Amino acid sequence: MRHLMSPLDFTVEELDKLMDLANDIEANPEKYAHACAGKKLATLFYEPSTRTRLSHEAAMLNLGGSVLGFSSQDSSSAAKGESVSDTIRTVSCYADICAMRHPKEGAPMVASRHSTIPVINAGDGGHQHPTQTLTDLLTIRSLKGHLDHMTIGLCGDLKFGRTVHSLIHALVRYPGIRFVLISPEELRLPSYIRSDILDRENIPYEEVVRLEDALPKLDLLYMTRVQKERFFNEEDYVRMKDFYILDAKKMKMAPENMYVLHPLPRVNEISVEVDDDPRAAYFKQVQYGVYIRMALILTLLEIEV
């Protein structure tokens, strides 16, 4: 029995297989409409996360299965002091697979050690969010046709953004990847990621402060939110924030095939005027999130269609 704790749990070959399955689901949804009939997904969400929970639930419902679960700690037995290991032992009797989100880092791993059903880590604090990374990879591969030989711009909060860190971990396994890291000084990619991953793997990268400076050379732009509270003072925030707002004017500087991704929710870092640009791929990304989760559920349940 397999679980998904980190995007690196799958080899590159296994990921290819998973993404092939997701693309087949996209092309032939009716073929998979009853693949999980009689199976149940438990969504154990100890903190609210509407998008991730609904995406998992939609994935299971699309496969003909059913869902049960809770969407906050208050409505679970954790409020009475139940341990994660006891909860998962109990839920293992109710469901065939589960997706767990927990504010504490490592909670899904604890669950996986006591579970008799596959556990999907649906986000544990600032640690891992593997299904987001799988979503990002599927979106990139589906739109660009490949995951190798690309210049990828990562923009915004590169210091605290776990989606960016996970994506870097996942992408450096493909040849010919280079990064342009676009962030204010305060929110630069942590040095341990630069030294332990990029330098160690000899991945070319450059760091720039202004989005305009990076746009013309990118094959793909991954936007994240720059939060006001991350800055030391208001003045810096006001000075910097416009650097990281993508609008129609900036999009004119980007190549015609440079897709824009964003893990969402966005606040104001992508102007709504960009939504109509054919290169805006962040809502397609949401759809791909459902396909990859469908593929993941089938794979972990070892169901072949």
Add this chain to the structure above:
Amino acid sequence: MINNTLNVGRIEEGFVLDHIQAGRSMDIYKYLHLDKLDCCVAIIKNARSSKMGKKDIMKIECPIDFIDLDILGFIDHNITINIIKDSEIVEKKALHLPREIKNVIRCKNPRCITSIEQELDHIFVLTNPEKEVYRCKYCEEKYEGNLK
């Protein structure tokens, strides 16, 4: 002047830990959980050493499968372990960094699941042998403390 010579008798079966950094023997006593074992332990502090100036030595009389000494590799590579049987040294054990350390050091990350679930083992995994980096098995936070 104080004469730093002390004689401690031979042991039949057990371990002699030599070249312990002076003053660290009580820490090792704690990390090896020797307080929980019903065995004879001699701790010699500040013994003269031509190599180290001063050093600590421990003699532990117990069956040799009683103690997991792997943790010593994490505490100090330079400790020499002599395994004694029938009052003779039968093996000198080389120390390596253990791949996993259980319940010796604690994860200090307040966001880690171990911070709220007290019954969980605190497990650290060696993730970078060159830089001697250990990370929490659950949250992958780097251990920043210093046992050495």
